[in-house]
Amino acid sequence: MDFPILTVITFVPLLGSLIVLLMPKDKERLIKQFSIAVSFIPLILSILLWVNLEKGGGIQFEEQVAWIPTIHVNYHVGADGLSVPLIFLTALLTTLSLFYSSFTIKNRVKEFFFLFLLLEMGMFGVFVSLDFVLFYVFWEIGLVPMYFLIGVWGGPRREYAAIKFFIYTLVGSVAMLLAIIGIYLNTGTFDIIQAAALRPFVENFTLGALAFWAIFLAFAIKVPMFPFHTWLPDAHVEAPTAGSVILAGILLKLGCYGFFRILLPMFPEQFHRFAPIIAVLAVISIVYGAMVSMAQWDLKKLIAYSSVSHMGYVMLGLAAAALALGSEDMLTSQAIAMNGAVFQMFNHGIITGALFFLVGVIYERAHTRDLKAFGGLASKVPYYYGIMLVAGLASLGLPGLAGFWGEFFVFRGTFAIAPVYAVVGVIGIVFTAAYILWKVIQHVFLGPFNEKWANLTDMETYEKITLWPLVIFMVLFGLYPPLIVDTINAAMTRLLSGL
Numbered sequence: 098m099d100f101p102i103l104t105v106i107t108f109v110p111l112l113g114s115l116i117v118l119l120m121p122k123d124k125e126r127l128i129k130q131f132s133i134a135v136s137f138i139p140l141i142l143s144i145l146l147w148v149n150l151e152k153g154g155g156i157q158f159e160e161q162v163a164w165i166p167t168i169h170v171n172y173h174v175g176a177d178g179l180s181v182p183l184i185f186l187t188a189l190l191t192t193l194s195l196f197y198s199s200f201t202i203k204n205r206v207k208e209f210f211f212l213f214l215l216l217e218m219g220m221f222g223v224f225v226s227l228d229f230v231l232f233y234v235f236w237e238i239g240l241v242p243m244y245f246l247i248g249v250w251g252g253p254r255r256e257y258a259a260i261k262f263f264i265y266t267l268v269g270s271v272a273m274l275l276a277i278i279g280i281y282l283n284t285g286t287f288d289i290i291q292a293a294a295l296r297p298f299v300e301n302f303t304l305g306a307l308a309f310w311a312i313f314l315a316f317a318i319k320v321p322m323f324p325f326h327t328w329l330p331d332a333h334v335e336a337p338t339a340g341s342v343i344l345a346g347i348l349l350k351l352g353c354y355g356f357f358r359i360l361l362p363m364f365p366e367q368f369h370r371f372a373p374i375i376a377v378l379a380v381i382s383i384v385y386g387a388m389v390s391m392a393q394w395d396l397k398k399l400i401a402y403s404s405v406s407h408m409g410y411v412m413l414g415l416a417a418a419a420l421a422l423g424s425e426d427m428l429t430s431q432a433i434a435m436n437g438a439v440f441q442m443f444n445h446g447i448i449t450g451a452l453f454f455l456v457g458v459i460y461e462r463a464h465t466r467d468l469k470a471f472g473g474l475a476s477k478v479p480y481y482y483g484i485m486l487v488a489g490l491a492s493l494g495l496p497g498l499a500g501f502w503g504e505f506f507v508f509r510g511t512f513a514i515a516p517v518y519a520v521v522g523v524i525g526i527v528f529t530a531a532y533i534l535w536k537v538i539q540h541v542f543l544g545p546f547n548e549k550w551a552n553l554t555d556m557e558t559y560e561k562i563t564l565w566p567l568v569i570f571m572v573l574f575g576l577y578p579p580l581i582v583d584t585i586n587a588a589m590t591r592l593l594s595g596l
Contacts, residue, residue: 101160102142102145102146102158103146103158103160103174103175103176103225104160104174105138105139105142106138106139106142106143106146106184106188106221106225107139107174107218107221107222107225108218109135109138109139110135110136110139110191110214110215110217110218110221111214111215111218112135113131113132113135113136113214114210114211114212114214114215114218116131116135117131117132117207117210117211117214118207118211120207122206122207125206125207128206128207128210129195129198129199129206129210130199132195132199132210132213132214133192133195133196133199135214136188136191136192136195136214136217137192139184139187139188139191139217139221140185140188140189140191140192142188143181143184143185143187143188143189144185146158146176146181146184146185147181147182147185147584150176150177150178150181150584152178152583152584152587153178153587153588153590153591154177154587155177155591156175156176156177156227156290157175157176157177158174158175158176159173159174159175159227160172160173160174160175161173161174161227164228164230164231165230168287169285169286169287170228170230170231170287171228171231171287171288172228172231173226173227173228173231173288173289174225174226174227174231175225175227176224176225177588177591178584178585178586178587178588178589179354179357179358179439179585179588179589179592180224180225180354180358181584182439182443182581182584182585183224183347183350183354183442183443184221184224184225186346186347186350186443186446186447187217187220187221187224187347188217188221189447189566190342190343190346190347190446190447190450191213191216191217191220191343191347193342193450193454193563193566193567194213194339194342194343195210195213195339196559196562196563197338197339197342197454197457197559197560197563198210198213198337198338198339200559201337201338201339201457201461202250202337202339204250205249205250208245208249209246209249209250212242212245212246213242213246213339213343215238215241215242216239216242216243216246216343218235218238219235219236219237219238219239219240219242220235220239220343220347220348220351221235222234222235222238222239223235223236223239223351223354223355224354226289227288227289227290228287228288228289229277229280229281229287229288229289229292230277230287232289232359233270233273233274233277236270236273236351237270239348239351240263240266240267240270243262243340243343243344243348244259244262244263245259246336246337246339246340247259247262247332247335247336247337247340248260250336250337250340251335251336251337251340252334252335252336253335254331254334254335255335255336257331257335258331258332258334258335258336259332259335261328261331261332262328262331262332264328265318265325265327265328266318266319266328268314268318269314269315269316269317269318269319269325270315272311272312272314272315273311273312273314273315273316275311276307276308276309276311276312279297279298279304279307279308280292280297280308280363283297283298283304284297289358289359289363292363293359293362293363293595296363296364296365297363297364298364299366302366302367305364305366305367306367306370306371308364309360309364309367309368309371310371312355312359312360312364313360313375315352315355316352316353316355316356316359316360317352317378318352319348319349319351319352319355320349320352320353320408320411320412321349321352321404321405321408322352322378322379322382322405322408322409322412323378323381323382323385323386323405323409324378326382326386326405329401329402329404329405330398330401330402332344333345333397333398333400333401333404333453334395334397334398334401338453338454338456338457338460339457341397341401341453341456341457342450342453342454345400345401345404345445345446345449345450345453346445346446346447346449346450346453347446349404349408349445350442350445350446353408353411353412353415353438353442354442356412356415357415357435357438357439357592361415361418361419361592361596362592362595362596365419365422365596368419368422369419369420369422369423372416372417372419372420372422373416373420375412375415375416375419376412376413376416376417376420376515376518377518378412379409379410379412379413379415379416379518379522380409380413380518380521380522381409382405382406382408382409382412383406383409383410383413383522383524383525384406384409384521384522384524384525384528385405385406386402386403386404386405386406386407386408386409386525387402387403387406387524387525387526387527387528387529387532388528389402389405390402390403390406390528390529390532390536391528391531391532391535391536393532393536394467394468394469394536395466395467395468396456396459396466396467396468396537396541397453397456397460397466398466399468399532399536399537400449400452400453400456403449403492403529403532404445404449406525406528406529407441407445407449407492408445409522409525410437410438410441410503410504410507410522410525411438411439411441411442411445411507412438413434413438413507413511413518413519413522414434414435414437414438414441414506414507414510414511415434415435415438416518417430417431417434417507417510417511417514417515417518417519418431418432418434418435418438418510418514418593420514420515421514422596427513427514428593430509430510430513430514431510431514431593432510432586432589432590432593433506433509433510433513434506434507434509434510434511434514435510435589435592435593436506436510436582436585436586436589437502437503437504437505437506437507437508437509437510438503438506438507439585439588439589440502440503440506440578440581440582440585441503441504441506441507442503443499443503443574443581444491444499444500444502444503444571444574445500445503447499447567447570447571448488448491448492448499448500448567448571449492450567451484451488451564451567451568451571452485452488452489452492454560454563454564454567455481455484455485455488455564458481458556458560459481459541462553462554463550463553468536468537468540468541469540470547470549471540471541471542471547471550472540472541472543472544472545472546472547473542473543473544473545473546473547474541474542474546474550474553475542475543476546477546477550477551477553477555478553478554478555478556479555480555480556480561481555481556482542484556484564484568485537485538485541485542486538486542487568487571487572488567488568488571489533489534489537489538490533491571491575492529492533493526493529493530493533493534494526494529496575497572497575497576498571498572498575499570499571499572499573499574499575499578500571500575501575502574502575502578502582504526506582508522508523
């Protein structure tokens, strides 16, 4: 494809945000409509990207020009079966978030939509960058708009949550920057693909281990992985609805993506050596996240902690694959575990994105997220109940819905490689089922009807339009997972063959 599709996908949101900046702030309706229209361009192009992707073809749609020749920094972008589904997910959730926000954001509209489009550019940039400096620039660009989205449009403790989010991520970023400089000094290149092929610090395991843990810290904070997760509940609870959707749906995936794109290909020996530690942290994330979710009565905080648990599945699949590096007999199980990990990333984006939209729907009406305050809403808001039921069952991994396959693949691959981790991790599924069915479905929708909500109204048209695409994907990928697994599998098989 001669058309610079990745550059257009990445920078159209930036162009849109700059135009929004030039618009009169009292033209709120025009700003909203324009921003939504702009977001459709990368969404359509991301579909074309997926359709034109050659499965198993490695990095494609590459563009490379010199950017800062003095220090060998290039504008180098490309995509493969790992990044293309995440680019599509980013475009989809951004468009839905902007559409939803056009009905719910009433103050400082111009700034909100400017920052949201800027954030979209940063997220696209991370998924397409093949140069360390470019990757780092986009990584940081994604940090700033989210800080303001939480700090300006968030809840009562928004400033505390925004600063905590910023500091945590910045600490990881600084550690990663030091490691990047070390890799450059060792390999002489900032190119991610070339540096991975050169295997930095291959002659010095200790230095390699230091670089490994520095980058690990940056990505683990972003995932978020136990014990680096404590910024997440505050950020989720205080963020506006669309901010929570993007935070859970995309920003957490930036860390996971970094593990696949950078850490595993560049430090396979260190990853293999430290995989037991990472697997233990992953299992703790799964079980601890699910147990803490079960203890919550704030619906938003419950879903926030569930993200810690669900991202644990991603890390467990990745750690299991790293544990078996060097074993030819385990190649199939490695690929299955990694397929499950990437599929789980995508599924979590659509499922948790939907759940946070649903939290926003009920909060806009009731102005509370306290689960004990509800009861018997199933007959009062049947449409809302139906959507919540599908999203909740997808989150707990019911067969036939998308959430099942990611977890199934992870456990199938992990069980063959390290059965103890898989068995302990299964406990998380039990707690997940418990908090979805008991805390969410039982307390909100079943039981005696709380007359306090006699005037509660069901979902409006714009809310249905926001949720339906996500519900369709939950069912579609649940019934026919090869639609996405074939794309992921080709990329994971190629990645494993190069280690």
